[in-house]
Amino acid sequence: MRLLNRLLRRTDGAVALEMGLVMPMLALMLYGIHDFGTVYVEALQVEHATQTAATYAYKQFVASGSVTQSDIQTAVTASEPIPVTVAATQFCGAVNAGATSVTSAACPGGGTYITLSGSMSALSTHHPWSVFPTTLTASVTVRVK
């Protein structure tokens, strides 16, 4: 009993103990910050890659009158540091009444558009309980004709 009292009065190692208590919280926070940052950067990269794909698709379409999905993918893979998959959809469209969107229309009355959809699995080290998305996507539409 006296020993217990003495131990309770001792302050040695208090900091270590506090450290032990705070550390998990801190680690979790740091992990969260890192994960958020990584996902954020990757999201930007996906968006940038999709815009690059749009620029390439536009120029290629103007130059040769057509562009293939594989050409776009090759261009994006060659120029971007991350493995983004780009899907391209070509459609004839017309501006809707409120100028808020381009809707499908008969060819060749309207313009020709290409929508580029970029996607990539997040590279950050997720845990199942992570709130961040596991697949990052971006979409860009441009008129090519």
Add this chain to the structure above:
Amino acid sequence: MSKMFRCSAGSVAVSTALVMSVLFGSIGVGVEVSHWYQLRRSMQGAADTAAVSAAWALPAGGPCGATCINQAKAVAAMNGWQDGVNGVSVDVISPPVSPSRFAGNANAVEVKITQQQSLMFGRILTVVAPNATIAAPNVGAFGVALIGTTTATTSTNGTDCVLTLANAANAILVRGNGDLRANCGIAADGGIDQNVGGTPLGSITFSGANSIIHVGTAAQKGLVVAASSTPCPGSHCDLFTPANTAMTGANISLSTATPDPYSGLSFTIPSGDCVAWTGVPVVGTVYCSINLNGAGTTNFPAGTYYIRGGDANCVGFCVSSNQSTVTSDTAGVTFVLTNGVGTGRFGANTYARVNITSGKITLNAPGADAAAGTCTGSCVLFFQDRHATETTSLDSSGTPSPFGVSAVAISAAGSGYTNGTRTFTVVGGTGTAATFTATVAGGAVTAILSITNPGAYTVVPGNPVSVTVDTGGGTGARFNLTTTPITLNSFAGNGTRTMAGLLYFSKQTVSLQGNGAIRGCTGIVSKYLDVAGTPEFSNGCLPGTGIGGTTTTTTITTPPTLSE
């Protein structure tokens, strides 16, 4: 109280609180600013694609209308930036105003996306420093796209080979036994004159029971006139082929003036005075006249010959002997007729003309191939300066007005004039007054020196004419004037004139008389055309697209490019 100040317990908590607030504040600001940069990056991509998309709807030279603006806004919306939503503003501006290499270019369009941001973490700072001015920025980006333009020209060759430019019913006058034979179209629809307004009168007039024209083919609308009332179809109007077939209404068309296709054609005339004709042509020489009035053959080497004003023997280009044979190298020649130099008889007011009254003439313009009926060069045979004195009217005998003084004789010497060389101005008549110089001795006019200005009279003053003098007094001097039409170019008399190329007399009258007035793969542009002979024209050897052709230039826009 003093015990409390000495107590150090909880100091870490206080330090941590202070440090943490600064730390979180810094992280907050960092995250927020990063977010704005990321937004701007996204806007940039959207603005670029919106600009390129809008440019597809931008017409060459602008403006960016509703279609163009809506195109930009729709694409911006599809890419995440919808105008008017969440404080987003999408502005479409053409020509662009933001600094780029396409700023101010009407063929470019700028799309500017902006969004007013609000503070999230930055609000912490407003708590820490309530007096500081902390505001969220208006984040924006702009993209500029340019459309290229190219022009395409399509030409259709004309089918006419006679064009008169006078807005007059007798722009073409066919007299006596005259037969204007044209295996091509004839346009008498007023040309330049008609374009300046007034009632369209350009047409053809027949004078003489046997006068006739033969025009084009049955398939062509061979005769182009401005006047709704025209003598064709009628007994004077036949087709060239099939022979002896009367024209029908289908062969006639009304026009609001066939433009002079050669109104931009010009030649640079060497400066300096002219030299007298020696009988041996030298390419590039500026002659006072080319006067072929003797026997023998004169061949003109290929090239351009200039004739200034004419001289006492010839009004410009003259052939007057039926013994004369005139030819040119196959490569072709051009005769440029312009005004004289200086203030003498054949000075700045006198323009060289053509006066052919006889001879056998075969001339070819550069590039004109009579056999093939094609033109591969300049194809101009005669070109009269467009500043030449203009024919104002043509009378029923084919004589064009105005008249100029060609000779002066003393009728009464007068008295009291100042001795020396005096300049006299003719009094009377209607039009520009003629002036001449004469020698005065003993107060009386003793000799005529030169005609300094032949004048241009629509009504010639009656002989003897009175005059005014430049210096001093004097009375009683009277003169007899000889006047001639000064805008008449004649291809007349017996002989043959086979020509290939363009004969351009846009301000004056061309008179075609005699059996061989002109024939060949040739065309005439003149103000009036007087036909009393049997000229025969065919098409193909005229410069450019010929007469009555069309050239259409269209602007084509090419796909937009993005300002880098």
